[in-house]
Amino acid sequence: MDKRYMALGTSMLVLSLLKQQSMYGYQMIRELEQRSQMVFRLQEGTLYPVLHSLEQQGAVISMQKTAENGRMRKYYEITSHGKKLLQEKAEEWKIYETAVNQVMGGVLFG
Amino acid sequence: MDKRYMALGTSMLVLSLLKQQSMYGYQMIRELEQRSQMVFRLQEGTLYPVLHSLEQQGAVISMQKTAENGRMRKYYEITSHGKKLLQEKAEEWKIYETAVNQVMGGVLFG
DNA sequence: TATCATACCTTGGTATTCTATGTATATGTC
DNA sequence: GACATATACATAGAATACCAAGGTATGATA
Numbered sequence: 001m002d003k004r005y006m007a008l009g010t011s012m013l014v015l016s017l018l019k020q021q022s023m024y025g026y027q028m029i030r031e032l033e034q035r036s037q038m039v040f041r042l043q044e045g046t047l048y049p050v051l052h053s054l055e056q057q058g059a060v061i062s063m064q065k066t067a068e069n070g071r072m073r074k075y076y077e078i079t080s081h082g083k084k085l086l087q088e089k090a091e092e093w094k095i096y097e098t099a100v101n102q103v104m105g106g107v108l109f110g
Numbered sequence: 111m112d113k114r115y116m117a118l119g120t121s122m123l124v125l126s127l128l129k130q131q132s133m134y135g136y137q138m139i140r141e142l143e144q145r146s147q148m149v150f151r152l153q154e155g156t157l158y159p160v161l162h163s164l165e166q167q168g169a170v171i172s173m174q175k176t177a178e179n180g181r182m183r184k185y186y187e188i189t190s191h192g193k194k195l196l197q198e199k200a201e202e203w204k205i206y207e208t209a210v211n212q213v214m215g216g217v218l219f220g
Numbered sequence: 221t222a223t224c225a226t227a228c229c230t231t232g233g234t235a236t237t238c239t240a241t242g243t244a245t246a247t248g249t250c
Numbered sequence: 251g252a253c254a255t256a257t258a259c260a261t262a263g264a265a266t267a268c269c270a271a272g273g274t275a276t277g278a279t280a
Contacts (some may be wrong), residue, residue, distance in 0.1 A: 099149035
């Protein structure tokens, strides 16, 4: 994950994954890589603190489960508060995206 | 300026302003506010260090001028190196923007 | 049994931006 | 003339986001 770009919040991306389905941390890292075509390579040192923080805020809840393969996994589920938070962040992202493109204007080519 | 969002680099926005015309610092702050409809409210404590850093990198050059009103102004001009840098950043921005929208998918509404 | 992939976690550091502050000049207003 | 406001530059210190590097532990593979 490139520091210059991710400051908008790993939390927004994490919440948007969890809105679609409950997941465990390790899985989120793989999912983000896939869905972003390797643009977002989330580090564990980034993700786990973010998850803990989101749980403290009440945006997600966690449940320990033992998978078929015997491994321990900590599944995270988004709460209604988390959904509201995500909605807000998504709106801010749209505003931000528009503003950048407006300023960049002629520089962009696509 | 909201810390969560500007991490992509004030420098990209600054360079894109300077590509269009030479400007002095104070002017850039006003311009960015206008062009982004007040989304980007660059702080002086952010801008000036960025300008100094860009100058050190050779992405811009500065010239002191005294304006008609007698005020001192430090005009900045983008160099060819700066233009190349801007082009790179603009391409990264496009990649990043696409990736976010891909991950966000259903969450976005516009 | 050694190594790899999975799965969790924390500590310490760097980079970016903000807040707060300082200096100085010009302009408008009372 | 005095004072506030806008212009115009600058720096120091704090906050934040993210990463790099390390640790623990289990299951699968060779």
